[in-house]
Amino acid sequence: MSERRGLLFVYTGDGKGKTTAALGLVLRALGRGLRPRVFQFIKHERAAFGEHRALERLGVPIEGLGDGFSWRSRDLEKSAELARTGWQRAAEAIASGDWDLVVLDEVTYPLNFGWLDLDEVLEVLRTRPRNVHVVLTGRDAPAELVELADTVTEMRKVKHAYDAGVPAQKGIEH
Amino acid sequence: MSERRGLLFVYTGDGKGKTTAALGLVLRALGRGLRPRVFQFIKHERAAFGEHRALERLGVPIEGLGDGFSWRSRDLEKSAELARTGWQRAAEAIASGDWDLVVLDEVTYPLNFGWLDLDEVLEVLRTRPRNVHVVLTGRDAPAELVELADTVTEMRKVKHAYDAGVPAQKGIEH
Numbered sequence: 001m002s003e004r005r006g007l008l009f010v011y012t013g014d015g016k017g018k019t020t021a022a023l024g025l026v027l028r029a030l031g032r033g034l035r036p037r038v039f040q041f042i043k044h045e046r047a048a049f050g051e052h053r054a055l056e057r058l059g060v061p062i063e064g065l066g067d068g069f070s071w072r073s074r075d076l077e078k079s080a081e082l083a084r085t086g087w088q089r090a091a092e093a094i095a096s097g098d099w100d101l102v103v104l105d106e107v108t109y110p111l112n113f114g115w116l117d118l119d120e121v122l123e124v125l126r127t128r129p130r131n132v133h134v135v136l137t138g139r140d141a142p143a144e145l146v147e148l149a150d151t152v153t154e155m156r157k158v159k160h161a162y163d164a165g166v167p168a169q170k171g172i173e174h
Numbered sequence: 175m176s177e178r179r180g181l182l183f184v185y186t187g188d189g190k191g192k193t194t195a196a197l198g199l200v201l202r203a204l205g206r207g208l209r210p211r212v213f214q215f216i217k218h219e220r221a222a223f224g225e226h227r228a229l230e231r232l233g234v235p236i237e238g239l240g241d242g243f244s245w246r247s248r249d250l251e252k253s254a255e256l257a258r259t260g261w262q263r264a265a266e267a268i269a270s271g272d273w274d275l276v277v278l279d280e281v282t283y284p285l286n287f288g289w290l291d292l293d294e295v296l297e298v299l300r301t302r303p304r305n306v307h308v309v310l311t312g313r314d315a316p317a318e319l320v321e322l323a324d325t326v327t328e329m330r331k332v333k334h335a336y337d338a339g340v341p342a343q344k345g346i347e348h
Contacts, residue, residue, distance in 0.1 A: 004343070005340065005343070006343075007335050007340065007343055007346060009190075010332075011191055012332075013327075013330070015327035015328065015329075016183075016195075016325055016327050017185055017191060017192075017195035017198075017327045017329065018191075018195075019198065020194075020195040020196075020197075020198025020199050020201075020202065021190075021191035021192075021194040021195040021198055021329075022194075022198065023194075023197070023198030023201050023202065024191075024193065024194025024195055024196065024197030024198040024201070024225070025194050025346060026201075027194075027197050027198070027200075027201055027224070027225055027228045027229070028194065028197065028223070028224035028225045028228065028345060028346065028348075029224060029345045029346060030224070030228045031223070031224035031225055031226065031227035031228030031229075031231075031345070032224040032227070032344055032345030033345070034345045034346075049202070049205070050201070050202035050203060050204070050205035050206040051198070051201055051202045051205055052205065053205035053206070054201045054202065054204045054205030054232070055201070055205070057205075057232075058228070058231075058232070100345070101345075101346070133343070133346055146332060146333070149333065150333070150334075150335035150338065150340060151190055151333060151334050151335045152331075152332035152333045152334075153187075153189035153190050153191045153329050153330065153331060153332060154189065154329075154330040154332050155189075155191065155195075155327050155328075155329055155330075156187070156327065156328040156329075156330050157326075157327060158184075158186075158320060158326035158327060158328050159320070159323065159324070159325060159326045160324075160325050160326075161181050161324035161325045164324065166179065166181070166324060169178070169179070169180075169181055169307070170206055171202060171203045171205070171206030171207070171208045171274070171275075172181060172199060172202065172203060172208075172275070172307055174202075
């Protein structure tokens, strides 16, 4: 008996690999003819990191919903508003059933800042169409989200090149 | 001062996301015009999982070097031989400098089974051309490998859908 159902993934923790693991799932889904779509809650709407260029080439919609580094913003109300507007778009994409895999990258930050309502996010996830996989990434995933999820991995930092003074490498880390 | 150098990544631990994080790095590298190449030490040479189909479409070489589930094989000597032959190919690819990013997926298994010589693998990594990024994945990464690496993440399983009786979902988990 092979049950076909959308799974809820959470990649959390302080280690590298959360966003890239979500991108890997996108790649895998694409190879199976599924339709993935990516929302990034912190990256700027005009971001053009490696993943944007590659996904665009593959025809996967990827949208930056933030203003870069929101938590350093001087206008927090504007950042919060961007997050809420972005969440509405993501929520509609999830509820539509038009996408087999929806990535909510770095969504834990606006959740933990209180910019998004956790209960509302949980409700959209809980009531989503049965076929829809959703992946949420970011540090400090709220306990209720972990509870609701099917598969949760904590990416734990063992060591990081940056701590040894090596700057971020283009094409690899952004 | 922006130092440009190849990094050594290790994704280890018992959680989901090790292979997919490596695939995400491939996607990101590709978007920046780098040349990635993937070796999978357990997957069969004729494997056609989601990632194979997607990477082939992107022109990224991906090779299965194993015979499926090597550790269940009845012919362990053959599995060991496959791993050693595969490693030679991977070592040449790393040493050639022709590839900016080389993924050694699930390489910790043949290492821990004693099929590959750890010192030899460490030597190839240590003496690789300066521009080459390498990503190694698999559970129980040897301590010497963690020591040599620049960035190490332990993917820790918090929960997994499979434990709740949900079978693996095509396009997402394989």
